[in-house]
Amino acid sequence: MEQLNFEEFYRNSRDACLRAVLVGTGNPHLAEDLVAEAYAQAWSAWRKVRAHPAPLAWVVRTALNTHVSWWRRRRREVALAGQDAEGHQQTQGIDPALMAAVRRLPRRQREVVALRVFLDLDTETTAKTLGIAPGTVTAHLARAVATLRSDLATAITQEGQP
Amino acid sequence: MNDVFDIMRESMEGVHMHTPVERIVAAGRARRRRKVTAIAAGAAVAGGLTLAVATSSPQVNAPPAGLHVQLAAFSVDSNADGTVTVKLTKEQTLDPATLESTLAQAGIPADIRINEFCQSPVDIPGFDKVMSSSKDEDGRHVVMTIDPAAMPAGTKIIAGIRTPGYLPDNPSKLGAVFGLAHVGDTLQCSTELPR
Numbered sequence: 135m136e137q138l139n140f141e142e143f144y145r146n147s148r149d150a151c152l153r154a155v156l157v158g159t160g161n162p163h164l165a166e167d168l169v170a171e172a173y174a175q176a177w178s179a180w181r182k183v184r185a186h187p188a189p190l191a192w193v194v195r196t197a198l199n200t201h202v203s204w205w206r207r208r209r210r211e212v213a214l215a216g217q218d219a220e221g222h223q224q225t226q227g228i229d230p231a232l233m234a235a236v237r238r239l240p241r242r243q244r245e246v247v248a249l250r251v252f253l254d255l256d257t258e259t260t261a262k263t264l265g266i267a268p269g270t271v272t273a274h275l276a277r278a279v280a281t282l283r284s285d286l287a288t289a290i291t292q293e294g295q296p
Numbered sequence: 297m298n299d300v301f302d303i304m305r306e307s308m309e310g311v312h313m314h315t316p317v318e319r320i321v322a323a324g325r326a327r328r329r330r331k332v333t334a335i336a337a338g339a340a341v342a343g344g345l346t347l348a349v350a351t352s353s354p355q356v357n358a359p360p361a362g363l364h365v366q367l368a369a370f371s372v373d374s375n376a377d378g379t380v381t382v383k384l385t386k387e388q389t390l391d392p393a394t395l396e397s398t399l400a401q402a403g404i405p406a407d408i409r410i411n412e413f414c415q416s417p418v419d420i421p422g423f424d425k426v427m428s429s430s431k432d433e434d435g436r437h438v439v440m441t442i443d444p445a446a447m448p449a450g451t452k453i454i455a456g457i458r459t460p461g462y463l464p465d466n467p468s469k470l471g472a473v474f475g476l477a478h479v480g481d482t483l484q485c486s487t488e489l490p491r
Contacts, residue, residue: 141317148313156311157304170315170323171419177324200419229307251301252308282300 139184140177147190148173150252155197158248160237162228165197172197190253191263198245235285243278246271319484323417326481365398372398375441380404382440384472389459403444405452405479411463413456414485416477422448423476438472451476454483456490463489 148169155172156165172193176183186192236244242264249260250271261268363374369390371383380402384390392408399406407414425446442453457472470489477483 137321141321144317144320148315149311152313153308153311156308162311166313166315169313170320173315173320174323174327174418177321178327180324228311232304232307247304251304279300282304286300286303 136180140180143176143184143189144173147193151190151193151197154194154248154252156228156248157236157252158194158198158245160233160239160244162233168197168200169193171200188253188255188259188263191249191255191259194249194253195263198248231286235282238285239278239281242266243274243281246274247278247282250275319417326418363398363402365401367394370395370398372402374402378445379441379443382442384438384440384457386436386438386460386471390457392457399453404442404447407452407454407477407483409454409456409485411456411459412485412487413473413490414454414477414483415475415490416454417481417484418478420448420451420476420478422446426476427453427474440474447476450479452479458489 151172152165152169155169156162159165159168175196176189176193183189183192236247239247245264246260249255249263250257255263257268257271261271264271363372363380365372367390369385371381372395373381373383375381380399382399389410390408392410395408396406399408426443428441447453453474454477455472455474458470466489473490
């Protein structure tokens with residue numbers, strides 16, 4: 135019963151969490167691994183997470199926290215055959231101009247946007263989730279939206295040019 | 297503000313989580329099991345039980361002194377400080393079984409695969425303390441230093457190595473990927489290059 139409950143939670147919330155983490159990290163390739171890891175943690179502590187006032191926020195917060203140190207300690211990539219260490223990054227199904235604009239935002243602004251836009255959290259809950267003041271959330275959001283609007287307008291103008 | 301939010305939401309509509317719930321549940325269950333084991337071990341120590349350690353038996357992950365193996369595709373050298381230096385030669389396809397057995401002699405359990413890339417079903421912290429890598433000065437080798445003593449108990453190194461001609465149309469520049477996994481865990485493997 136408990137597992138069914140978790141599975142339903144996962145199926146209903148996974149896409150929203152993935153989109154939030156994708157925006158929060160700016161990394162389409164890590165996002166799914168991070169979210170999967172966060173859900174696994176949620177299942178291992180399901181009674182606690184289920185009772186959380188905002189379980190989706192818990193998952194996204196966990197994934198974003200994990201992102202800070204997880205990748206380096208989880209695996210290390212090296213280049214062989216005369217190649218560089220960094221893998222080629224691909225973005226599938228996401229507007230590249232939008233992703234580029236998101237990546238240019240400071241981390242905190244990305245996280246605020248992620249929680250407000252994709253989890254529909256209010257200012258208070260966003261502030262609690264990120265451990266910052268509500269006023270800071272409002273300020274981050276306003277700056278992020280202004281930057282995104284400007285960047286996207288530029289991208290649209292450039293696309294329209296011959 | 298809403299116009300920007302709408303654009304973002306629309307742009308992400310095609311983004312979906314593909315990880316099956318069964319994999320999530322299995323990873324969560326493994327995590328829970330490990331937590332229980334750790335608590336049980338802690339309780340045994342707290343209860344004043346003596347954990348008997350046979351000091352005469354070989355220590356796990358203790359490299360024998362002076363192991364030096366030099367082959368065309370790789371070399372393995374144990375160092376005085378207990379670390380082990382592994383040098384892989386670019387453009388050379390190595391035999392994974394030979395590298396595994398050589399690493400085992402150096403006190404490093406390993407699962408080496410060619411053109412198959414695996415990851416542990418659970419996150420194992422501390423890999424940055426286990427392994428460091430750097431390019432050799434001549435650019436023909438990749439040199440890694442592994443500290444077997446830093447490997448969490450019951451873990452092994454997992455490595456996926458891409459041969460020079462593998463998936464030539466794939467633009468990824470990845471040559472090899474290394475990580476940690478618990479011995480006995482079922483690895484999540486793919487012949488696709490890791491993202």
